[in-house]
């Protein structure tokens with residue numbers, strides 16, 4: 001057993017860390033404040049090959065694996081989570097469904113521009129009326145000749161409304177099974193298709209420089225060939241995508257938790273109270289030690305889940321554990337980092353204010369903490 005990174009993995013981590021510090025940190029606060037999408041940062045990430053990290057070279061990727069993506073996400077989130085979630089959603093929710101389940105034609109048409117980061121794709125599972133209970137999907141798609149006619153709406157869809165969004169994959173009810181259950185399928189809807197409307201961005205608590213929209217489909221027609229994979233496999237497809245995605249979200253959460261350690265360490269050495277740096281007080285030292293402990297153990301949890309996934313072993317429970325633990329400790333660390341910064345921690349000019357606002361969604365997105373506990377309990381046989 002060896003949890004140390006290879007030279008290649010370490011080099012990737014360092015290059016993303018340098019990029020985050022040099023290209024993201026100086027510009028992100030303004031994007032966050034103004035709720036603007038960081039197109040230039042995304043363009044540079046594309047040039048670095050980050051969107052192609054886990055994809056083979058034949059599709060324009062970097063020939064790496066899912067763990068490489070996780071390392072990049074951790075280092076980005078150490079500086080900013082809006083940029084990290086843009087990459088996470090683009091790769092694990094946007095490109096992966098097409099890469100895993102798409103036909104040769106779909107891959108040839110969409111992968112080159114998605115893998116290069118030139119275009120983004122969204123993943124439309126959640127609806128205004130249902131999130132955790134995806135079986136409650138109301139959006140319908142009916143085959144009319146050689147076209148799907150889609151009606152319904154999707155809520156909170158990341159990367160769905162940028163200037164470079166090329167498509168959204170949408171889960172929809174395409175029939176009823178013999179046992180009375182809904183038949184769910186996934187369909188590719190290109191941006192700009194008539195009947196596909198993207199609402200203005202939400203006003204969010206955090207992730208303010210990431211792109212999130214409600215989508216509506218009103219007699220929206222796409223070719224029958226836009227079905228992703230087999231008809232009726234929608235449920236199995238999104239379960240696979242979400243299982244993997246949880247490891248990526250765990251990595252992102254670890255990055256945020258580690259960013260809280262970085263900022264707190266720096267501040268504890270600078271800030272004076274009662275004639276000495278606050279870092280001299282054991283109360284502050286113990287807070288920072290506990291934060292480091294949490295980031296470290298959550299990192300081991302996602303490394304373990306990723307290792308199992310890459311070995312082709314079952315990893316559902318470990319991915320849920322990693323996501324649950326990492327998101328919980330990210331919120332803990334954001335709270336303690338804010339506390340260490342005192343009143344300045346409540347000021348948006350300090351990165352910890354962003355960490356605080358960005359941490360909570362990690363306990364909700366890609367399966368809430370309650371859903372992770374359900375998955376773990378079920379896997380234990382309950």
Ligand SMILES: Cc1cc2nc3c(=O)[nH]c(=O)nc-3n(C[C@H](O)[C@H](O)[C@H](O)COP(=O)(O)OP(=O)(O)OC[C@H]3O[C@@H](n4cnc5c(N)ncnc54)[C@H](O)[C@@H]3O)c2cc1C
Nearest residue numbers: 123124125126130131132156157158364365366367368370
């Ligand atoms: C910024 C942002 C970006 C997002 N991006 C995307 C995206 O790109 N694509 C996408 O499809 N979705 C996206 N989502 C949606 C996200 O995945 C859902 O919000 C999440 O899965 C929870 O669903 P919900 O909001 O409907 O909550 P609900 O499912 O309504 O849950 C409400 C509460 O009830 C609890 N609960 C529900 N069922 C049970 C149960 N059986 N037992 C115990 N407790 C239960 C939940 O844990 C939660 O606490 C995004 C959300 C946000 C906020």
